[in-house]
Amino acid sequence: MSTARRVLVALSGGVDSSIAAALLLEEGHDVVGVTMKLWGGESDSGCCSVSDVDDARRVAQQLGIDHHVFNFGDDFTRHVVDPYVAAHAAGCTPNPCIECNRHLKFDRLLRRAEALGFDAVATGHHARVVTRCDGTRRVARGADVRKDQSYVLHMLGQDQLARTLLPVGALDKQEVRARAEELGLRTAAKPDSQDVCFITRAGGGRDAFLGRRIPRRRGVLVDTGGVAVGEVSDVHLVTVGQRRGLGPGNGAPRYALAVDAEAGVVTVGGLAALLVEETVVGELVWAHEPASGRLLAQCSAHGTPLPCRVAAVRGPDGGGDGSVRVRWTEPQRRVAPGQSIVLYDGDEVVGGGVAR
C-alpha cells in the first residue's frame, strides 16, 4: 500500500477485524473503527450483542483508534432477515451472510463511509482484493484456504473493490491469532463466529426462529413416481439435498430432491436421483464482465470448487435472460434453489448468482 488513506474498518468484535485494523494502522493509514448494530440488543451470542460491541470498542481503545456504532437495524431487517424468512417460506435456501455483505457492509456502510469522507472500507474477511494487468480488480481466495471467505464476497463489483480493503486475507488464521496475542487484544482467543448471526441457540435455534415467523406447514414425502412415502413436520425446514429427518429409508438413504412449499410436498429419492449434469444460475453479478468456458464453481461457503463449463442460457429467440448454465464435469448433487453459486477462474472470483 503506497499512500495513506482514510479507512473505516468494520469491527465485529472478532479477532479477524481486530487484526485488520491493526494491520492498516501499521501501514500508516488513518483508521476509524465502526461496529454495525444490526440485530437484537441483549442477545448473548451472535453478532451485535452488547458484549461483541464491548469487545470491538475495547480493541479500538487498545489500538488507539476512534470507534463508532452505526445502527443499521432497519436495513438489516429489510435486506437480510425478511428475505431469509421469505426464502424459507418459499422452500428456497437463503444466503443471509451474502445478503448482509451485498446490502449492509458493501452498500450501506460503504455509502455512509463515502459520505463521511473515507476513501475505503476494510473488513476482517479472509479473502484478498487483487488487481489484474488490465487494472481491473477481483476478489481472490484468502491465504488460509480453510478459512477462505471469497464465496460470501462474490458480489463485489469494480466500484466496490476499488474502495475495499481486506488486510487479513494475506494471513492464515494462526498468524491472525498470534498477532492479536502479541498485541494483547482481548479478542485473541475468541472463537470464530458460526452459523447465522441473528439466530441464537438461546432463542431456540433456526427452527424456533422460523416457527415464530412462518406458520408451520406439514408436508408429505413422495417418491419420484409421486407415491406418498412419509411425512415431515414442517416443509419450510427442508432443504434440497438434505438427508436428515426424511424417514427410515430402509437400506438406502433418502434425500430431498425438490421442495414445493406451497403444495406441502417434498420429493425424495436415492443418491443417484440427487445427481445432476448441470445447474442453471440466475441473478448473476459479475466482477467485471460476464465470463464463460472452463471455470470452477463453488456451491457453499466452504464447499469444494468443482470444475465445470459455463455458458449463457439462450432462449428460443437466441436472446438470454442473463442466467448461465453450469455443466458439471462430473455429475454433482443438486444445488438447493436459492443457494449461491460462485464462479472462479483459478483463485479469483469472476461472478456469482443463485441456483434456480
Added chain:
Amino acid sequence: MRPEAVEAMLPFLRERFANPSGAHAWARDARRALDDARELLAELIGARPGEIVFTAGGTEADNLAVLGVHDARGGTVVCSAVEHHAVLEPVESRGGRVVPVDGRGVIDLDALAAALDESVALVSVMLVNNETGVVQPLEEVAAVVRRHAPGAVLHTDAVQGFQWLDVTRHTAVADLVSLAAHKFGGPKGVGLLVVRDGVELAPRLLGGGQERNRRSGTQNVAGIVAMAEAARCTAATRDEVVARTRVWRDRLLDGLAAALEGVHETGVAGPGGAGAPVDRSDKVAGIAHVCIDGIESEALLFLLEEVEVYASAASSCASGAMEPSHVLAAMGVERALAFGSLRLSLGFASTAADVDAALAAVPPAVERLRSFG
C-alpha cells in the same frame, strides 16, 4: 462539572472521608456535611429536609418512586409516553398504563383522565422532556389526577428541569420529585428523590436503614456535597443563565431554519415556517431540538464531531448505537424523519462562540450528507 462543585467534593475524598453513620468525631464531621447538603437542597427544591432521599442518580430515584409506591400500595401505575426509560420501564414492568402525547409532546389531558380510576396508585409525568425540552403542564396534570384518581400520588422526573426552571414553584404539586446532580453541574452517580411526608413508599434497597429506611447504603457524601454546591450555584445564577441561553437557543434554531430547507423544530405548534416567530414558551432554554429531512443523525454527528461540535440525537442503547426515539414516535414524528433528529444542548458553560460554531458547522454537514443521498 461546575468548578465550585468539584472543589466542594474534594475534601470528602481526602481528609474528610469518614462514614457519616459512624460514632466518632470524623463521622460526625461527615454527618454535618450531609445534613448541611440535605438542608440546602431541600430549600432549593421546596421540600423539607426529611423529605429528601439521596440516591445514586436519577434512574434510581425514578425506580424508587414508581416501584416503591407500587410495592407499598399495589394498584395501577400510569405515566406519559414520553417519559425517560427510567420511568417507562418500571411502569411497564408493573403492567401500568401509558398515556399518549400530542404532536408537541405534551401529555394529552383527556387521555390522562380516561386512564385514571380508583385503582391508580401513582401517576408519573416528567417536568421537562430530556430530548425535546418541552415542559409538561404539571399543575393541570395534578388537577386531573385529583379529580379522577384522588388517592393517587403524583411523581415527576424533574431531572431535566432543575437547571432551567424554579422547581420550588414547578414541582410544588408533586408528591415525589426526582433529580440527578449531573444535569446541573454536579457529579454523575448521585441524585435524590423528594418523598413528601405521608407518601407510602417501600424501599428498594434493604440494609442498614440509611435515609430513614427508604434507601439503605452508606451515603455518597462527596457526591452529595457536590450536588448541593452545584444546586446552589445553579439556583443563584439561573435567571441570568436562562435569559442569555434563551437568546442563543433562538439564534441557533432560527439560524438553522434560515440556512437549511427541511429543518423541523420539535415541540412547537403546527409546522411553523413562513416567517412567523416560533412560540417556544413551552420549552426550556437549554435544548435546541430539530428533525432534519434527508439525513441521518449518526452520520451528521460524525461530521460535526470532526469540527468539534459535540451534539446528540435521541437516546443511546447499551451498545452505543442510536435508537429511534420513543419520544418522537409518541409525538407522531415519522420514523425516517426521526432518524434525522439533532439535539444541540446549551448549558451554564456555553458561550456565544459555541453557538456560532454550531451554526457554521451544521448546514455544510447537512448539505454534504444530502449530496450523497
